[in-house]
Amino acid sequence: MRDILWIVQNTLRVTFRKKKNILLYLFMPLIGIFIALMAYGGDQKMILHVGVVNQDKAEITADTIQFLAGLENVKITELEAGQVQEEIVSGKLDSVITFEKGYSDSVLAGRPDHIQLTSIKGAQVTGFVKSYLYQYIDNISTISRAADGNQQTFQQMYQDYQQSSFQLSTHSLADTSRNKNMTTQTIGFLIMIMLISASNLSEIILLEKEKRTYFRLLSTPINARKYLLANVLVNMLVMTVQVAVTLTIMKSVFHIGLNMSYWEAAVVMLLFSMIAVGLSLVLISFSKSRSAANALQNLIITPTVMLSGCFWPVEVMPTTLQKIANFLPQRWTLDTLTKLQEGHAFSELSLNLLILFAFAAAFFLIAVYKFSRNKTTENFV
Incomplete structure (x- = not known):
């Protein structure tokens, strides 16, 4: 053990003597x-810039515009009819709502009309405004139909609607998808x-063989098994x-929520580190020089x-490539972390963990077998 x-x-001292x-x-x-x-990490809050052209000049129209101005994440700008095309084309406004003359009368008649929505950004932008605006207009039309043409009754019901005693409170939930995406990207x-680090550290074996240091070590009480185990x-x-530095800085310095416990993420990544070491040894076992090892690493x-x-x-790739990804340990590592983020208990992911362990065991067994069959140099096993 001392050897x-x-x-x-000695390997750590020689390796980290170089600052790079x-x-x-x-x-x-x-x-x-x-x-x-x-x-x-940027501010994902979207402000929708909406222009309003008021050609009706009626109370209901003014109240409708005031309702739009009260919507969260919507900024209203009043325009003249001649400014619509310029503002839309220049991109200053996302959409423009034109209340044509007769809009209020059509709402009072229970058949909303004379309203025009202009945008070049499609339903992704207009859908948000439509969902609120059309519901508001339908409510007023319903009040008008309930009043059955009685103007005094309508005014009383409309006033009660505008000054209703009950209030709707809204609460924004934290968007965990951003933290999930950031965690996946970082991991x-x-x-x-x-993988690169493991390959470079395992490549020390080839380097010391080329310098003949390895064979001098084997002339001491140190044998090939001890040398390989030390690597x-x-x-x-x-x-x-x-793993420890990355996860700690993510959580404590940049406050990126892992959406899983620290130790669960650490265990999965340490299990992958065994896979990385095993794969690096496989690459070294099939290489006779550092240049060959680098070529295999890149390949x-x-x-x-x-x-x-x-x-x-992985979902953006073709189906064939997605099926190929299922045979890669990196994919199973990310899948395990994703399931932990989604709330799965660690005990429920025994199959994922078993597959990762199987990858590590397979790589180590291949490396041991290849090293044991290597007759050109001193055997490792």
Whole structure:
């Protein structure tokens, strides 16, 4: 055990003697947080700019405009008829509502008409205003029909409606989708960095072989198994720090809600770190030089990270690619975290965790088998 700890200590000292390695292994994962903040951290509150042309000049029309002005996230601007096209085309206004002459009379008659809604941004913009405006107009028309043509009765009912004693209070719920998207984006970037870090740390094996340091170590009481185990421990230690630093800064510094407990996210990511180490050893076992290892790294890591949904939602990809993603450990890691965010209990995700563990075990077994069959250099196992 002392020999293993000595190798671990020596590897860490040599690795982090270079400042660029400190940036790569400890601070690069934080870039994912800044990317997520830039993509989802802005103010998502939308203000709808609506222009109003009042050609009717009646009490009901004025009250309707006042109702629109009272809507949350709607800003009303009064215009003249000749300004409509210019304001819409220039993008200064999202839509324009024109109350033509006769609007009030049509509402009183119970057949709302003489109202025109103009927009070039489609139903996505106009739907919000329509849903409130048409309901308000229908309420007034209903009052008019109930009054049955009696102007005095209508005025009394209309006044009671405008000055109703009951009030509707609204409460805005926190939009958790932003935190979910930010967490997924950050974790996706962290997954990529962990895979790259594991590959680089495992590549030390090839580097020391090329420098003949590895063979000199084997001439001491240190054997191949101890050396390989020490490399795995270095990998796990570095990635544990990466996970802890990233999750802590997300939660405590940038206040990005994980929508799951800290330890649940940490356990899933540490389980993935075992997968990353196992995969890195597989790549090294099939490589005879660092250049070959780098080529395999670029061939496998980058495409699988992209296919698994680390950079964008997997749902936007074609069905064939989505099926391929189901065979990737990165996809199962993100799926496990997503289910935790949706409120699933950790105990309910035993299948996901078992699959992740199976990936890790499979990669380690492949690496052990390949190293044991390697006859060109000293065996690792």
